[in-house]
Amino acid sequence: MKYDHKSIEKKWQDKWEEAGVFHASNANSKPKYYALIEFPYPSGQGLHVGHPRSYTAIDIVARKRRLQGYNVLYPIGWDAFGLPTENFAIKNHVHPAEVTKKNIARFKQQLQSLGISFDWSREINTTDPDYYKWTQWIFLQLFKHGLAYKKEMAVNWCTSCKCVLANEEVVNGVCERCGSEVVRKVKSQWMLKITEYAQRLIDDLDLVDYPDRVKAQQKNWIGRSTGAEVDFTATTGDKLTVYTTRPDTLYGATYMVVSPEHPMIEKWADKLKNIDEVRAYQAEAARKSDFERTEVAKDKTGVRLDGVAAVNPVNGKEIPIFISDYVLVSYGTGAIMAVPAHDTRDWEFAKKFDLPIIEVVKGGDVEKEAFTDCATGIMVNSGILDGLTVEEAKKKITEYLSEKGLGHPKVNFKLRDWVFSRQRYWGEPIPIVYCEKCGYVPLPESELPLRLPDVKSYEPTDNGESPLAHMTDWVMTTCPHCGGKAKRETDTMPQWAGSSWYFLRYIDPHNNEALASEEALKYWTPVDWYNGGMEHTTLHLLYSRFWHKFLYDIKVVPTPEPYAKRTSHGMILGENGEKMSKSRGNVVNPDEIVNEYGADTMRLYEMFIGDFEKAAPWSSAGIKGCRRFIERYWNLQNVLCEDKGVRKSLEISFNKAIKKVGEDIEALKFNTAIATLMALMNDIADAGTITKDELKIFTVLLNPFAPHVTEEMWALMKFDGAMACQQAWPEYNEAKCTEDTIEIVVQVNGKVRARLSVAADIAKDAAIAAAKADEKIAAELSGKTVVKEVYVPGKLVNIVVK
Structure with missing residues (x-):
């Protein structure tokens, strides 16, 4: 029977959320596992098929950990402040908050359609005052400890965006966002003293499991x-x-x-x-x-x-x-x-x-x-x-x-202090006032969050000040220290601010008294596995490590490093091998793929497309092959037999598959894990039938990759337990992972003439004798003198004749 992904996938997405099966618990006796992806910037263009590659990969890890008995936190949120939204709002005369709300709704619908096992109960948004209250709180702590200060300095100034850019935002002399000329300009800027942590940011790389190239990038940037x-x-x-x-x-x-x-x-x-x-x-x-x-x-x-x-x-x-x-x-x-x-x-x-x-x-x-x-x-x-x-x-x-x-x-x-000011509207207000008598004075913590007020125009002023500078009623205030006249800071924070600590808020996102409770932080930190793009393995990683170390120093967090493990993924390119972009006309919309082939097919293909850590071009033919695999799995219900357990003829195949798939997930070798499942499917096809116990094991192995079809199969088969995602990861017997027989090649004068199935532990003399006894080889040797006999254990026999 044909697999109807359209009805089945939405059904299970709703069931998962209704049952809260992916909601992590802060009060749990199970061992914890915190899996994290870089939260997305919700642009108006929505997702293209390259975005879910990271989400799906870590989803597979998270799902496997749940099957292994862990209390898994796999959260999601929105990095929603920043220039693109503000520029769109200016161009289209709409409030950035409305743009953000619409974009988030679009992204959320797309992500949910992919069946990613995010804990939606912990969803965060950097533009939410309940969130940026704590971004502002962290800034105040930095200020009180002398790590936030204001300084006249030469900065990179985008002539079009009319704002200060960090060095990394200038590419070949132009703004990386709009392509306009960047000039040097002297401005008074808020700075964060990341240089105070330079040596520790190097030394503590010894505490974490990062790829060597990522550690090298961090060290080179610090210099x-x-x-x-x-x-x-x-x-x-x-x-x-x-x-x-x-x-x-x-x-x-x-x-x-x-x-x-x-x-x-x-x-x-x-x-x-x-x-x-x-x-x-x-x-x-x-x-x-x-x-x-x-x-x-x-x-x-x-x-x-x-x-x-x-x-x-x-x-x-x-x-x-x-x-x-x-x-x-x-x-x-x-x-x-x-x-x-x-x-x-x-x-x-x-x-x-x-x-x-x-x-x-x-x-x-x-x-x-x-x-x-x-x-x-x-x-x-x-x-x-x-x-x-x-x-x-x-x-x-x-x-x-x-x-x-x-x-x-x-x-x-070489590391420089972090330029933290932006002369724009759509960012966190900096909770500082300036008093002629007292200088720069922090806002009392009780007055946080300092909310971003509405403005009529989002355009920066001609002299490069923030649009907030126009709001006299908001700007003019009283000094918290002396009660005299004071002015609010009108610069806002950069987009980096909210993304430098977001992983901590996921831990306890509804806490009104602290950024997260002491108990929750002690339980969940550090993040066990963090995956993101290589483009963020220098600065975002450096900035968030800096903030975390500062919070560690003031005894807010219990660990010196935020992430125990960091990995990175390669991009998915267009079918023409170029980076996906609207201008190149090679963007593939995931909605279309999900609609035509199903989320499980797309998930499988994104993981099967090639080495996860390298770029790979999209292939329409490849996605069809993954859909055929889904159909083959679905049709296993048609070849059920009455036998029990795993049959002896398939024992080695199943044990090897359990071991290989499990190890490959841990090594980010998702493509070979899927290839192993395909090979196991072929072995089952050769057997002609499948037992319920075999189908149960196959279903759990496939579940992290293709969760919807496996849930439906689990329900149809009335297997024990409510859902496939709540079962136990299969165990393998090491002794049954080795083949009793192996295939070896037989060569004559270096040319392959036959292939033999022999005992896995066959000795040299027996292997050579078996080769000579083969009809094809015997014919090749007839009338010739054997000069040399070579046996490479487990691989080949080569007989040299003249």
Whole structure:
């Protein structure tokens, strides 16, 4: 009989939710298991078939854990603040809250149609005041502990979105969202001092189960290095401090470079003979993103500061100072010493501006190339360091600088503090007021949440302030400290804010007294398995780890790390092998797939499409094959026999399948797990019939992948227990996972001539004898001399003849 997915799938989705079978309990004697996916941003376009890949994979894990007896938390929510919704609201003259509500309803309907075993009773929404109350509360704790502060700084400014962008939101000099030009602009910004946690964010990667590539990305972004800070004296008497990982090359420093934004330039303005040229260069640099400025392959540009020079502290030589955009004021000290003999970038700059190049680590012809590989070698032209190895020289020069008061050892990080302000409307209000007398004052916690007020226009102001700045009645308030006049902060938080702690709110989402109860946090944390896209394995992961560590320090959460395990999935591409997008016309709508083939078919195909951690193109032919597998399973009810248990002829097949499917789920090898079930189906087909006990085992094994059809089968067969999803995961007998016989290949002179079924533990002599006894092989050997006989255990026999 034909499987009617349209009636069956909706039926079971309703039954699951009515029975609450996927609702986790905070008071439970079972061992807990917390499975997590990155909660989606509910856009107006809805899901495409690439989105459910992660949800389905972790759903399979969650369903298997329930079958293994765990109390499983697999929650869902909405990361709903942010620019896309606000931009849509501006364009279409509709409130962002209405846009968000509509988009969430669309996403929710789509997700529920896929049969994902989310605990919908814990659904959260970052735009809900009951949620962002606690986002604001966390910010206040950061502020009270000195980790949130305001600072004038050069920022990335999108000329179209009219808001500040983080470095990662600038791609090739343009806004990643709208594609418009990004310029540098000085603004007062709220910052979070993530740099305070830089070393711990590296060290504690030893506590977690992350892929090596993810750990490497985290470490590279943090960018720890060891070296020294060295003080150069300018001819004006001012001190210029540089950070260098190679203090041993100090004698080879023949010029200095400072960032175009370096504060000393303003101090020296009246002394610079070419100030107009300097100003023009500063303006040009302000139009570039940090990425463009530091791109290795770009042409080196700069302007010499005519009228001010520096003195090399170890040899007393006067050296020129340049400004160049490849030096960032936000990294290190905003000034560098340049050693062109041993750094490619410095060498290229020196050649362009005809500057001295002095070799200090013995190498080759410094006039022809830069010797960047100078980590080993002997020091030359280096005064007190001559004859020392690089490592010896590093130690001696650092000690010398410290003794003379010219510098000191220093550990540095590329990681910058987190720019936390956004001059937009659709974000969490920052619960701070500014008082002329008291400065920045936190809102009392009792007044949280500070709700986002309605505004008539969502457009940022022409001077780049938030639309909230227009709301005088809301902005003007009283100081919580002195009672005097004060102004509310009109910047809002970035989208990253709500997603940095959402996994904690799932634990206790209806708690009005705390972000989650102490008991619930102790039971559920850390997250046992967190899966998401590779694009979020640097910043989102870093930011959420930072917030969690801070909450750990103030004794809100009981664990130092939020996620015990992190994995990532590859994208599903269009049939043309390109990333799915409306502009490419290759988006596949999951609603259409579910309607035509069913949710179970789509789930199976998304897991069968290829290696879960790699990108894979969609295939219409492939989805039809998965539907045929569903039909074959459904029709097993037509070949039931009266036998009991698992028949001896299928014992090995079933035990091997139980073991393989279970292991493959844990290893994210969903494609091979499904292939194993297909192979087991073939073995059943070869047997011609199936027992009820065999069907019961097959049904539970298939249930995490195809939950609807297996539930219907369970009900039709009147198997014990209410639902398939509430049963126990099958156990296997290791001794029955090994075949009694195996197939080996027989070759003559390296060419395959036959295949034999032999005992799995067959000895060499017996295997060769069996090969020679085969009719085909006997014919091949007739009249020939055997030169050599080779047996590769379990694989092949090769007979060499002449």
